[in-house]
Amino acid sequence: MNEKPILELNNLSKVFPVKGGKKVHAVNNVSLTLNKGETLGIVGESGCGKSTMGRTILKIYEPTSGQIIFNGRDITGLSRKQMLPYRKKMQMIFQDPYASLNPRFTIGDIIEEPMIIHKIGTPEERKAKVQDLIETVGLKPDHIRRYPHEFSGGQRQRIGIARTLTLQPDFIVCDEPISALDVSIQAQIINLLERIQKETGISYLFIAHDLGMVHHISHKIGVMYLGNLVEYGSSDDIYKNPLHPYTRALISAAPIPDPNQSRAKSRIILEGEVPSPLNPPPGCAFAGRCAHATEECRRKKPEMVDFEGRKVACFLYAAD
Amino acid sequence: MSLLEIKGLTTEFKTSQGIVKAIRGIDYTLEKGEILGIVGESGSGKSVGMLSLMGLLAENGSVVEGTILFDGEDITPSGLDSRKKKRAYETRMRAIRGNDIGMIFQDPMSFLNPIITIGRQMTEGILCHEKITKKEAEKRAVELMNLVGIPSPESRLKQYPYEFSGGMRQRIIIAIALACNPKLIIADEPTTALDVTVQAQILELIKNLTKKTETGVIMITHDLGVVASMCDRISIMYGGNIMEEGTTDEIFYEPKHPYTRGLLNSISNSEGDKKEPLKPIPGTPPDLLKLKKGCPFTARCSEAMAICQDYNPLKTEFSKTHKCNCWLYCRDRYQEVLEGEKANE
Amino acid sequence: MDDREAILFRKLEAEEKNDEFIAVESQTFLQAAMKNFRHNKRALAGAVILLIVILLAIFGPMISPYSYETQNTALKNAAPSAAHWFGTDKFGRDIFVRILYGARISLMVGLVAAIINLVIGTVYGGISGYIGGKTDMLMMRIVDIIYSVPAMLYIVLIMLIFGASVTSVMIGISISSWIDMARIVRQEVRSLKEQEFAMAAFVIGASDKRILFKHLLVNTVGQIIVTVTLMVPQAIFTEAWLSFLGVGISAPLASWGTLAQDARALIEIYPMQTAYPMLAICITIFAFNFVGEGLGTALDPKAKR
Numbered sequence: 022m023n024e025k026p027i028l029e030l031n032n033l034s035k036v037f038p039v040k041g042g043k044k045v046h047a048v049n050n051v052s053l054t055l056n057k058g059e060t061l062g063i064v065g066e067s068g069c070g071k072s073t074m075g076r077t078i079l080k081i082y083e084p085t086s087g088q089i090i091f092n093g094r095d096i097t098g099l100s101r102k103q104m105l106p107y108r109k110k111m112q113m114i115f116q117d118p119y120a121s122l123n124p125r126f127t128i129g130d131i132i133e134e135p136m137i138i139h140k141i142g143t144p145e146e147r148k149a150k151v152q153d154l155i156e157t158v159g160l161k162p163d164h165i166r167r168y169p170h171e172f173s174g175g176q177r178q179r180i181g182i183a184r185t186l187t188l189q190p191d192f193i194v195c196d197e198p199i200s201a202l203d204v205s206i207q208a209q210i211i212n213l214l215e216r217i218q219k220e221t222g223i224s225y226l227f228i229a230h231d232l233g234m235v236h237h238i239s240h241k242i243g244v245m246y247l248g249n250l251v252e253y254g255s256s257d258d259i260y261k262n263p264l265h266p267y268t269r270a271l272i273s274a275a276p277i278p279d280p281n282q283s284r285a286k287s288r289i290i291l292e293g294e295v296p297s298p299l300n301p302p303p304g305c306a307f308a309g310r311c312a313h314a315t316e317e318c319r320r321k322k323p324e325m326v327d328f329e330g331r332k333v334a335c336f337l338y339a340a341d
Numbered sequence: 342m343s344l345l346e347i348k349g350l351t352t353e354f355k356t357s358q359g360i361v362k363a364i365r366g367i368d369y370t371l372e373k374g375e376i377l378g379i380v381g382e383s384g385s386g387k388s389v390g391m392l393s394l395m396g397l398l399a400e401n402g403s404v405v406e407g408t409i410l411f412d413g414e415d416i417t418p419s420g421l422d423s424r425k426k427k428r429a430y431e432t433r434m435r436a437i438r439g440n441d442i443g444m445i446f447q448d449p450m451s452f453l454n455p456i457i458t459i460g461r462q463m464t465e466g467i468l469c470h471e472k473i474t475k476k477e478a479e480k481r482a483v484e485l486m487n488l489v490g491i492p493s494p495e496s497r498l499k500q501y502p503y504e505f506s507g508g509m510r511q512r513i514i515i516a517i518a519l520a521c522n523p524k525l526i527i528a529d530e531p532t533t534a535l536d537v538t539v540q541a542q543i544l545e546l547i548k549n550l551t552k553k554t555e556t557g558v559i560m561i562t563h564d565l566g567v568v569a570s571m572c573d574r575i576s577i578m579y580g581g582n583i584m585e586e587g588t589t590d591e592i593f594y595e596p597k598h599p600y601t602r603g604l605l606n607s608i609s610n611s612e613g614d615k616k617e618p619l620k621p622i623p624g625t626p627p628d629l630l631k632l633k634k635g636c637p638f639t640a641r642c643s644e645a646m647a648i649c650q651d652y653n654p655l656k657t658e659f660s661k662t663h664k665c666n667c668w669l670y671c672r673d674r675y676q677e678v679l680e681g682e683k684a685n686e
Numbered sequence: 687m688d689d690r691e692a693i694l695f696r697k698l699e700a701e702e703k704n705d706e707f708i709a710v711e712s713q714t715f716l717q718a719a720m721k722n723f724r725h726n727k728r729a730l731a732g733a734v735i736l737l738i739v740i741l742l743a744i745f746g747p748m749i750s751p752y753s754y755e756t757q758n759t760a761l762k763n764a765a766p767s768a769a770h771w772f773g774t775d776k777f778g779r780d781i782f783v784r785i786l787y788g789a790r791i792s793l794m795v796g797l798v799a800a801i802i803n804l805v806i807g808t809v810y811g812g813i814s815g816y817i818g819g820k821t822d823m824l825m826m827r828i829v830d831i832i833y834s835v836p837a838m839l840y841i842v843l844i845m846l847i848f849g850a851s852v853t854s855v856m857i858g859i860s861i862s863s864w865i866d867m868a869r870i871v872r873q874e875v876r877s878l879k880e881q882e883f884a885m886a887a888f889v890i891g892a893s894d895k896r897i898l899f900k901h902l903l904v905n906t907v908g909q910i911i912v913t914v915t916l917m918v919p920q921a922i923f924t925e926a927w928l929s930f931l932g933v934g935i936s937a938p939l940a941s942w943g944t945l946a947q948d949a950r951a952l953i954e955i956y957p958m959q960t961a962y963p964m965l966a967i968c969i970t971i972f973a974f975n976f977v978g979e980g981l982g983t984a985l986d987p988k989a990k991r
Contacts, residue, residue, distance in 0.1 A: 066536035066537060066538065067536055076885075079889055081885055081888060081889065104891075105891050108889065108890060108891035109891070112889060112890070113885075113886070113889045115882040115885070115886060116882070117882055120881045120882040120883060121881075121882035121883050121885075121886050122883055122886075123883045123887075123901050123904070123905070124715070124883075124905065125715055125904045125905055125907075134887075134890065134892070135890040135891070138890055138891050138892050138893075138896070139891060159706070160706060161706060164706075166712065167712045168712070168714065168715070171712060172625075173625040173626060174383075175625060176625055176706070181886070184886070184890070188890070203382035203383055203563065203626065204382060204563055204564075204565065204604055204607060204608060205382060205603060205604055205607050205621065205622040205626075205641075206382075206621070206622075206625075206626075207607065207608075207621075208606075208607035208608070208619040208620065208621030208622075209607075209621040209622075209623070211619055211621075212618065212619055212621055215618070230536070230537060232537070233566075233608065237619065270538055271537060271538060273541075274537045274538045274540065274541035275537055275566065276540070276541075276544070276564065276566030276567050276569065276570050277566055277569060277570070278565035278566045278569050278593070278605070278608050279569055279593060280569045280570075280589045280590055280593050280594075281590075283566075283569045283570040284570075288541060288545075290538075290541050290542055290545055291538045291541075291542070294506045294507075294508050294509075294536075294538075294539055295536070624703070624706055625706055639698075639703065640703045640704060641703070642703075644697070645697070645698040645703060646694070646695045646696060646697055646698060647693060647694055647695065647696045647698060648694040648695055649698075650698075668695070672691075672695060675691065675694060675695075
């Protein structure tokens with residue numbers, strides 16, 4: 022596979038000020054690389070900053086510090102106008118198929134809009150393209166004149182995918198695209214995304230909390246906890262042999278849809294819950310729930326280290 | 342005698358666009374200490390069945406057919422034509438709910454009153470159903486909180502719901518559900534709103550507590566992973582019908598119905614070494630408004646036949662526990678159905 | 687019989703199954719709202735009454751043989767008759783015709799005020815809500831200041847400067863009443879802009895103007911229509927009240943308020959002369975409120991399904 026990166030994050034951080042002069046470090050010094058034609062899965066529990074990171078990459082939120090390098094060019098400081106040509110190349114699929122389509126637009130309008138904004142093609146060409154895309158995502162041509170509320174969740178999600186494809190992007194942030202869908206529909210969306218990747222060589226940043234699906238679709242996986250990237254490596258490595266105690270717990274806690282494996286598996290049941298991002302612990306964010314935590318973990322933040330071909334932020338693997 | 346026996350339950354909702362048959366003649370039984378999983382997607386009627394059982398249907402919904410036997414008592418909410426009967430039913434159900442049947446919902450916040458302390462909400466539930474003093478009720482509440490793993494319960498009794506995290510709130514709901522030693526607990530997507538690591542805690546808790554107390558549990562969920570690890574038996578629902586039921590192993594290892602097979606194929610089994618492509622079920626779930634006759638899964642079924650469009654299949658028994666409603670297995674009996682149809686006309 | 691079995695158990699082809707079938711009939715937002723509105727009897731009655739009032743106001747005076755100012759001293763304070771349906775006033779003017787002319791003025795004041803509110807309120811509220819932050823803060827404080835002065839004061843001041851005319855009444859009424867509209871639109875826009883479809887528009891590169899007008903304001907249309915419909919009767923009422931107090935429209939022009947004011951002196955002898963304009967005000971305001979309420983439910987996005 023072509024190992025050229027389409028996206029690089031260097032120490033990306035996003036801080037939100039909140040009432041009372043406090044700050045929430047939603048994304049904390051995250052460095053990642055996504056190669057062309059590959060999928061990078063981001064997993065973590067609610068509030069771990071994975072969605073904020075996706076939105077910051079697309080500059081829906083302005084990054085606080087760090088760098089976003091897209092296709093070899095630093096886009097961190099670009100203004101909204103300067104971003105416009107890049108918008109064609111980077112797109113987003115949203116979590117909630119009910120909220121992500123304008124209820125007053127027909128399906129045809131929704132899919133055509135990106136072309137109107139970027140002044141692409143004549144009206145006839147645009148109509149033809151819409152027809153094309155509708156078929157690509159498995160809907161019928163006569164659906165073009167219908168309104169979003171007439172469709173089911175899975176159908177709407179496919180419409181959302183068609184909209185992102187209009188501009189033929191190189192990179193799509195998929196922000197929990199399947200978590201609001203029924204089980205039998207999730208696989209449809211995953212297969213559609215995979216098919217598109219095979220045909221166009223597009224790259225995905227796939228954000229989800231369902232580890233099974235992330236493992237299935239991703240080439241690499243990054244695990245986040247409370248705004249920090251704790252482990253990052255190839256999909257199989259992370260899934261089969263997790264190193265960071267949090268990754269281990271996360272994978273072990275995920276219910277397996279197989280009774281025998283489920284019985285055979287010994288579970289790590291974590292104590293407690295994710296601490297509030299308003300006052301995160303001073304050392305390792307996970308120290309409070311970690312079985313291996315030492316004094317050092319509670320005081321000092323572990324650095325990302327290379328370990329057996331992947332990166333992990335834990336003192337257990339720090340070379341000393 | 343089974344703890345719960347539901348036969349031929351049919352529930353309808355009147356809407357501005359017509360009558361919606363949310364469930365169409367479903368059967369369940371549940372024994373003491375058993376955990377039954379009801380699996381279905383949105384619109385499959387999995388929650389409506391339980392709401393019918395509890396007498397908690399919305400204003401426009403009603404049970405039009407079937408019987409519900411709970412612990413030998415008929416609690417079917419049908420034939421409530423007079424106000425007196427209705428009131429008698431309501432009174433009886435109020436006594437049963439919380440006393441004999443406990444409930445755990447998806448969103449604990451909608452169940453807890455935000456401006457009343459946790460302690461009061463717990464003791465009130467206990468006092469409603471048991472004749473003990475307030476002191477004793479408080480002691481009981483502390484015991485329950487210990488049981489569900491809430492640290493330092495004495496001090497937390499005085500706190501309000503917002504001071505608890507999502508997982509802790511769900512534990513409180515479980516404690517309240519357990520307060521009066523119910524015979525049956527209905528858990529409707531109890532962990533859907535929770536994070537994976539917290540979900541594991543809660544599931545473990547429900548499983549251990551109910552096994553200890555011989556409580557029957559009905560677990561409503563869309564997550565096959567949850568039922569695989571929790572349940573003794575599983576019923577698969579689609580479009581208001583039960584498509585297949587059996588023990589957990591029967592459903593996972595010998596699925597008969599094309600829908601069950603489709604569901605199992607569409608989840609990724611990542612434990613396998615090779616990444617096989619997923620095999621999704623094509624199409625979209627049915628609109629219950631327009632669903633009239635025949636098997637509801639026909640339009641998406643890879644095995645669909647002409648007869649499926651017009652006639653509901655018969656139940657086929659593969660073992661004492663394993664049953665499936667599909668024309669693939671009852672082809673030899675099709676004349677029964679056709680004759681029955683004729684007799685009806 | 688075997689044939690039959692073969693037919694019944696024939697495997698269906700993919701085309702026969704229609705697995706992406708959509709059961710609901712396709713209808714636009716307005717079609718759905720119209721359907722809902724038509725089923726609402728009260729709202730429909732209100733709409734019919736309004737239509738009659740408007741038609742009468744436009745065509746009534748054209749057809750009538752009387753004008754609003756021609757005096758007929760021979761026929762003062764006449765009782766209702768075939769010639770004069772509501773009788774005549776103290777100058778012998780036909781009351782029915784004067785009420786029809788009054789309807790013109792009252793409706794016009796109501797409509798113009800509503801349109802001014804609509805334009806200023808929507809744009810102001812939309813911009814304030816969309817930009818948010820400090821700009822929003824500043825814009826809303828300005829609104830608060832305008833709002834803190836009683837509306838009456840503006841009207842009286844404007845009357846003093848521009849004289850008592852229909853135009854000054856309209857300006858006076860509009861000057862502070864657009865604020866309600868601005869606040870409603872701002873609130874709606876603020877919640878809508880957090881929705882994912884607004885974010886989607888941003889990501890595909892839509893300009894602020896496009897996001898605000900094509901994506902956000904379009905979705906507040908329901909709220910806006912309802913608010914406008916309910917603003918018309920408010921303006922009519924304010925105008926009538928002003929004229930009744932004698933600071934509004936002056937003779938010989940007649941709004942419903944001035945008619946009631948004129949007849950007030952004779953209320954003990956000819957109570958009906960006061961009652962007619964008041965009835966006209968009541969009926970019109972009721973009709974507008976019914977329509978507004980009906981539109982409110984018909985356009986409520988949450989009432990779907």
